[in-house]
Amino acid sequence: MRVEYINPFVEAAYNILKEVLNAEVNRGELYLKSTSMPVLGVAAIIGLAGDVEGRVLIDMDKPTAIKIASAMLEGMDMEPITELNDLGKATVTELANMITGQAVTKLHNLGFKFDLTPPAIFTGDNMEVSNADVEALIVPMEVPQGKIEINVAVRERT
């Protein structure tokens, strides 16, 4: 993955999580992976196109998703949720949209042109994601509600 792309994603994830959860956010060590990866349980996916092709996956387990969605909803004076209902899913989707949106804005300012697809959310157990020919950058984030993994797989159009 192109070096210039890394920071915008890391910074965006950090800023947005800190802002919406209003809490301490710790970034784990970044690493690369290319084999198929287990998905924790709730995954929001956003496609990227333009100078590059690829996708961003925001991945967390279900209890974390519920807690994060609740924290975001409470931040807007709404009732917290106890199960991952439509509102909860929409909230997690929005989080993914915010992170990717900010990252793409940062990249745009650096001169890279990206387009986004509308986000989609997957939930379920024992899911895996694989892009055998693109390696993914994993950005682990620790928040009080649990662990979130930002999984970015993009490549240059050749």
Add this chain to the structure above:
Amino acid sequence: MGKTRESAEKDVEHIDYKMVTFSLGGKDFGIDIMKIAEIAKFGGFTYVPNVPSYVKGVYNLRGDIISIIDLRGMFHLPVPDTESEQTHNGLIVRVGESMIGVVVDSIDKVVGISSTDIQPPHPIFGDINIKYISGVVEHDSRLYIILDVDKVFSKETPPEPIATRERTETGAPPGDVPGPVRGPTDMRVSDTAAELGFVHETLATFLRFYVSEVNSAWVEERFRDWRTNRAGEASQLKNAAEAEKFIAPFFSPHTGEFWSESYASEFSSIIPETTGGTITVWNPGCGKGYETYSLVCLLREKLPNKQIKIWACDIDLLSISTAPNLVFASAAAPDYFDPYVHESNNGCSFDDTVRDAVLFEYHDIVNEQTLPPPDLIVARDVLSFLAPTDQKRVLADWFEKLKPGGVVIPGTHERLPFDEGWKRLDGEICAYTK
């Protein structure tokens, strides 16, 4: 009650791997039961001349002639004195189409385990070469080493040089073949081989430097020097610092700095003639980018009319992060950089014509990636830091992707295997074509 049954069922459910366990030299080992044809006691083998000492001979198993291998001999484990020469405990193992008889100390039992409990072997395993081990598992507070039968007996693994040499020096086990009397000289050579083997393991553990045919010639020579220079002291590498000292002369000229004028001009002479308007270069293991920028500048000078496209990558995130915007002192830059460098308050940096030619990526070359086929691959001291299987895969990938007439430049002390079709080019710099 219900709960106990449930948990019992759960346990049963988990057992998906059975292995026959046995002991070799007093240690516990296991082999996947699916590989075992039968458990037998045999003896009276027919001696076969001119075979490695661990081959006991051949044996007539109800009409089928099978070879008998003594695993203890193969793995240099001690043979208990009490063992009678007449009958041996053994296993008949299926390897592909054929059967092989294996002599062991004693057969223990069949153990059922869950394959998820199998743990990968630790890189510094003592007696047995790690590639023969498929994992380690604990059962009933005993630790079993699970052997990978296919690897142990595969035909195409000519065990690497250390093993071969050690074997010839160990001679035949007593009472089998009238082998040469082991003198002090034999012992010394065998020790050297063992120490060299230890060095290989230490380098892999501390520095992830893997000895293979790419670099074994250098390592052996370096080890001889190392021993000579450390006369009286232990020649083994005791810690990471010593391993680094051992490996220090391995690196190619100008690692981590800009290439000098003379190195660049030498390098320039092996750049392949390409057709078309673009020269594509892969530069894995580019580190902080000194190598990559040197490459761009010398290519610009040599091929002023071509478009240059360099794909540079490294697995060290910290190094590669600084590469796209490298700033350096003007004193560090050789003269041939002059047209492409501009100076500011913070130091010197490259202009856009150079920067736009390179794309730095955070990338592990072990993972697959789609890039345009290259005219030139500059991968100095990269292969040696990949596990041997990955080295092979990466080399095969390069061989496939490299354009006809293209050139690969490994490290100064690295050699590409000739039997895979690589041809060494003449000249000071180690370069290969296919």
